[in-house]
Amino acid sequence: MSTEPSAYHRRVAEEKRAAILKAATDLFLASGYDGTSLAKIAEAAGVSKATLFKQFPTKAALFDAIVTESWQVEDAAGPQPPAEDLPAGLTSIGHRYVELLTRPGMTALFRIVIAELPRFPELGEAQFSRGKMPYFESVSRYLADAGRAGSAKVDDPDLAATQFLGMISNFVFWPTLLLTDWAPERAAIEQAVDEAVSTMCARYRL
Numbered sequence: 752m753s754t755e756p757s758a759y760h761r762r763v764a765e766e767k768r769a770a771i772l773k774a775a776t777d778l779f780l781a782s783g784y785d786g787t788s789l790a791k792i793a794e795a796a797g798v799s800k801a802t803l804f805k806q807f808p809t810k811a812a813l814f815d816a817i818v819t820e821s822w823q824v825e826d827a828a829g830p831q832p833p834a835e836d837l838p839a840g841l842t843s844i845g846h847r848y849v850e851l852l853t854r855p856g857m858t859a860l861f862r863i864v865i866a867e868l869p870r871f872p873e874l875g876e877a878q879f880s881r882g883k884m885p886y887f888e889s890v891s892r893y894l895a896d897a898g899r900a901g902s903a904k905v906d907d908p909d910l911a912a913t914q915f916l917g918m919i920s921n922f923v924f925w926p927t928l929l930l931t932d933w934a935p936e937r938a939a940i941e942q943a944v945d946e947a948v949s950t951m952c953a954r955y956r957l
Contacts, residue, residue: 764806770796771803772820775813780859784814784867784874815877821860822851822882824889834896837903837956838948844890845919845944851886852924861928887912894955903955911955918947 774795778787789810793803807813824847832840851857864874891912897903905911922943926933935943 767796767798767802768806771798771806771813772817776817776856776859779814779817779863784810784863784871789813811873811877814874815881817860818877818882821854821857822886824851824886832893834893834900835902837897838952840893840897840902841915841948841951842944844893845915845947848886848890848916848919849923849940849944852920858924858927865928887916890916897955902957904957905955911951914954915947915951918950919943 771792775787775792778792778795782791787810789803789807790800792813793800796803807816832843834840861878864878868875887909891908894903894905894908894911894915898905898908922935923940
């Protein structure tokens with residue numbers, strides 16, 4: 752007899768996991784990381800404490816999962832940006848980055864980390880190592896690939912990735928942490944991406 756969970760049980764587990772992550776994010780934002788217990792999260796998610804502990808034995812593990820999911824690129828398994836065409840590749844990456852930064856809950860997640868960082872420095876570590884760095888490294892790898900493909904001359908892919916992502920996030924994301932009404936028009940966001948791509952091409956394109 753197979754011990755593998757059925758499709759039904761996998762679906763139920765995934766639904767419970769999603770409910771837990773949403774409840775945890777809402778409670779962390781409302782009450783802070785320290786003021787939120789796993790018991791409160793279980794109650795808000797409509798699951799038993801045993802179910803929650805089975806998936807997330809600690810609050811830190813639950814926060815890590817929230818960060819990892821928030822930074823996950825939906826089309827990671829799809830076509831990769833063309834390394835041989837720097838403008839097209841950077842444009843694709845730029846729009847993908849905008850989608851990540853404007854994803855519901857991303858600003859709230861950063862606010863949680865910033866508010867709780869003095870008491871819980873591990874939250875900053877989770878945001879940096881499980882969220883930002885994997886995405887940053889994927890952009891750095893693309894720029895290195897572009898160099899090998901002969902479409903760019905990039906001596907320091909990490910520096911180039913920092914420059915490109917910084918140009919976009921400085922307009923699209925960082926103001927949202929301080930300005931509650933910051934909501935640039937889509938055309939302005941498109942222009943920010945286009946200008947970032949043009950700047951990178953002027954500096955690195957062969």
